[in-house]
Amino acid sequence: MSRRTTAAAALALLATVATACTVDDTAEDGEPGPDGRVLAALRELPVKDRAPRTGYDRRMFGSPWADVDQNGCDTRDDILARDLRDVKLAEDDCTVESGTLDPDPFTGTVIHFEKGGASEVDIDHLVALSDAWQKGAGGWKPAQRIAFANDPLNLLAVDAGANRAKGDADAAEWLPPHEPHHCTYAAAQVAVKTKYGLWVTQEEKDALSRVLEPCPDTPLPTGGAPTTAPPEFTAPS
16 A cells, blocks of 8 residues: 555545534534534633734744654645545655645635646645634644644645735634635634634634524534644754
């Protein structure tokens, strides 16, 4: 079995925002069922003011696209292989040479990706690293920040222009231009912030509520990578 086949099999087990997410249909007494679960998770998120950006540096989250899952392929190529269709791999069985983003979740358009060609596809951190830093991640240990930056639950292949327009904005400041993706996008942010214990501002919580209240049956994504990277991965303290 090739490295890419192994990687694809592992990623297929993870709940992602690009495909339907597995949700337990059997709710325990007193707990919300699948309808409304995302809103229940949103209600549980702590609300605080945004902390200062002081000390933030991309390097605090480790080297970009580190092979944290140790499958032999870097995280960027793992996500491209997961999210693109008709993927063509290089001889190393890891590098994605080409594929099609059909459709792009942020714009609803079809984008043909070719490595070395026009920079049209980015891997978005659904909860931006800088936003996470200001809402809890600034106090994390390096291994947790590295895990966060490479967690498939928080990553999505998207249109590069839309991703760069988003920057480090939260849901109160930016939503994808493609409105049909709003519910899935908001649910993914709730899932990531729940998993990592990040907080939201009141404005952000209000914005997420406005998006999710009309679609309470949106699945709450689960899974992804462990919240701590292996000890051999380090970042500045």
